[in-house]
Amino acid sequence: MARLPEGISRFGDRIILAVCVVLSxxxxxxxxxxxxxxxxxxxxxxxxxVERSVDFLDxxxxxxxxxEELRRRVVALRLDFQQVENERRHLDELRRRAGFYEKNxxxxxxxxxxxxxxxxxxxxxxxxxxxxxSLRVLQPVLTEKGLVGRISQVLSGDTALVELLTNDDARxxxxxVASGVTGILRFDGRSFFMDYVPQGDPVxxxxxxxxxxxxxxxxxxxxxxxxxxxxxxxxELFQHIEVQPAVHFSALSQVYVITRDGPWYSRRSDMILPxxxxxxxxxxx
Amino acid sequence: MSSIRLGLAAFLALVxxxxxxxxxxxxxxxxxxxxxxxxxxxxxxxxxxxTLIGFFLGLFQDLLAPATLGMNMLAKSVLGYLSGxxxxxxxxxxxxxxxxxxxxxxxxxxxxxxxxxxxxxxYRVLRIFLVESLPTAVYTAxxxxxxxxxxxxxxxxxxxxxxxxxxxx
Numbered sequence: 001m002a003r004l005p006e007g008i009s010r011f012g013d014r015i016i017l018a019v020c021v022v023l024s025x026x027x028x029x030x031x032x033x034x035x036x037x038x039x040x041x042x043x044x045x046x047x048x049x050v051e052r053s054v055d056f057l058d059x060x061x062x063x064x065x066x067x068e069e070l071r072r073r074v075v076a077l078r079l080d081f082q083q084v085e086n087e088r089r090h091l092d093e094l095r096r097r098a099g100f101y102e103k104n105x106x107x108x109x110x111x112x113x114x115x116x117x118x119x120x121x122x123x124x125x126x127x128x129x130x131x132x133x134s135l136r137v138l139q140p141v142l143t144e145k146g147l148v149g150r151i152s153q154v155l156s157g158d159t160a161l162v163e164l165l166t167n168d169d170a171r172x173x174x175x176x177v178a179s180g181v182t183g184i185l186r187f188d189g190r191s192f193f194m195d196y197v198p199q200g201d202p203v204x205x206x207x208x209x210x211x212x213x214x215x216x217x218x219x220x221x222x223x224x225x226x227x228x229x230x231x232x233x234x235x236e237l238f239q240h241i242e243v244q245p246a247v248h249f250s251a252l253s254q255v256y257v258i259t260r261d262g263p264w265y266s267r268r269s270d271m272i273l274p275x276x277x278x279x280x281x282x283x284x285x
Numbered sequence: 286m287s288s289i290r291l292g293l294a295a296f297l298a299l300v301x302x303x304x305x306x307x308x309x310x311x312x313x314x315x316x317x318x319x320x321x322x323x324x325x326x327x328x329x330x331x332x333x334x335x336t337l338i339g340f341f342l343g344l345f346q347d348l349l350a351p352a353t354l355g356m357n358m359l360a361k362s363v364l365g366y367l368s369g370x371x372x373x374x375x376x377x378x379x380x381x382x383x384x385x386x387x388x389x390x391x392x393x394x395x396x397x398x399x400x401x402x403x404x405x406x407x408y409r410v411l412r413i414f415l416v417e418s419l420p421t422a423v424y425t426a427x428x429x430x431x432x433x434x435x436x437x438x439x440x441x442x443x444x445x446x447x448x449x450x451x452x453x454x
Contacts, residue, residue: 012333013331013332013333013336013366013369013370016332016333016336016337017332017336017362017363017366020336020337020339020340020358020359020362021359021362021363023340023355023358024340024343024355024356024358024359024362025355025359025401026355027347027354027355027358028354028355028356028358028359028401029355030354030355032352035351035352035353035354035355036351036352036354037351038351038354039347039348039351039352039354040351042344042348042351043348043349043351046348047348
C-alpha cells in the first residue's frame with residue numbers, strides 16, 4: 001500500500017476512518033427501501049464486471065471445443081464446396097456439349113405423341129411438335145432411351161406421322177458398339193433382328209447396338225437396343241442375331257425430333273464429339 | 286504483503302464466511318471469519334489498511350444483503366482502525382493473548398452493528414448481544430487462535446514480519 005505523505009500520515013488514518021464512518025452512517029441512515037435500491041445498484045455496478053469476467057472465463061473454457069467443432073464444419077463445408085464445384089463444372093461441360101450437339105447435329109425438338117397407329121403393335125405414331133420447329137420427312141425421332149423411328153409424312157407445320165422401327169419398311173443400319181460390326185435392323189412382327197452380319201463376325205450377347213449412320217438418314221450413335229441372342233450357323237451365310245429394343249413402342253408419350261436435316265455421315269466424329277477429352281474425362285480439372 | 290494480496294485475503298475471508306462457515310456451526314453458533322481477517326490485517330498493516338479492508342469487506346457483505354447497507358461497513362471500518370492502532374502501540378507476545386483480542390473484536394463489531402441495526406434499541410441490542418454475540422465471540426476466538434497457530438507452524442504465518450520487527454508472536 002502506498003506510503004502517505006508525512007503531513008497527512010499523522011492524521012491520515014483518522015481522516016480515512018472518518019470518511020468511511022460518514023459513508024457508512026449515510027448508507028445506514030437511509031430507509032430500508034432506499035438502502036436496498038442503493039445496494040442493488042451498487043452491487044450491479046460492482047458485480048457486473050465480475051460476472052462478465054466469469055462469463056469470459058466460461059467462454060474461454062468452451063472456446064476450444066467450439067473451435068474444434070468449427071474446424072470440423074469448415075472441413076465439411078470445404079468438401080461440400082469441392083463437390084458442388086465439381087458438379088458445376090460437370091454441368092457446364094454438359095451444357096457445352098449439349099450446345100455443341102444442337103449446333104452441329106440439330107436441335108432436339110420436343111413432341112407429344114397424339115396417336116399410336118397399330119393393327120396389332122404400333123407401327124406408326126402421330127406426333128405434334130411442341131417447340132414450333134418445322135418438321136420434315138426423314139427427321140429422326142427418339143426418346144431418352146433410344147431411336148424410335150423417322151418422320152414419314154408431315155401432316156401440317158407441327159404435326160407429322162412417324163414411321164416406327166416396328167414398321168416393315170423401317171430398315172436402318174446399326175452396329176455393335178463392342179465390335180463395330182454393322183447390320184440392318186429388321187422387325188419381323190415379334191422381335192428385332194440384326195441382319196446381314198456374316199458368320200464369324202464378332203458379336204456377343206449383351207453388346208449394345210446403336211445406329212451406324214450408314215445411309216445418311218439417321219445420325220450415328222443413337223442407342224437401339226442390346227443383342228439378346230446370337231445363333232451362328234454353318235449352313236447359312238449370315239448369323240441370326242436377335243436384338244432387345246431399347247424403346248417400348250407401345251408406351252410412347254413424349255419424343256424428340258432431331259430437327260437438322262441429313263444427310264448424316266458415318267464418320268466417327270459424328271458420334272464422338274471433337275473435344276473427345278471432355279467426354280472421356282481427360283483434361284478435366 | 287501487496288495490496289493485491291490484501292484484497293485476496295479479504296476476498297478469501299468473504300468466501301470462507303459465505304461458503305464454509307456453516308459447516309463449522311456448533312449449536313447454531315458460527316465463527317465470524319471476516320472479523321478475524323480484519324483484525325489480523327489491521328494488526329499487521331496498521332490503521333489505514335485496517336480501515337480500508339474493513340470498509341470494503343463490510344461493503345461487500347452489505348451488498349449481499351442490501352437491507353443492512355452501511356452497518357457492516359461501519360462496524361468493520363472501526364474495527365480495522367482499532368486493530369491497526371492496537372498493532373502499532375501494543376506488542377502481543379503470546380498466542381494465547383490473541384484469544385481475548387479476537388473475542389473483544391467480535392463484541393465490539395457486533396455492538397456497533399447492533400446499535401445501528403436496532404436504531405439504538407438497547408433492549409434488543411442487549412438481548413442479541415448476549416444470545417448471539419457472546420457465543421460467537423468465544424467460538425471466533427478459538428478458531429482465530431487455531432488459524433494463527435497453523436500459520437505459525439506453516440512457516441512464519443501472518444505475523445512473521447511483525448515478529449521480525451520486534452512485534453508480537
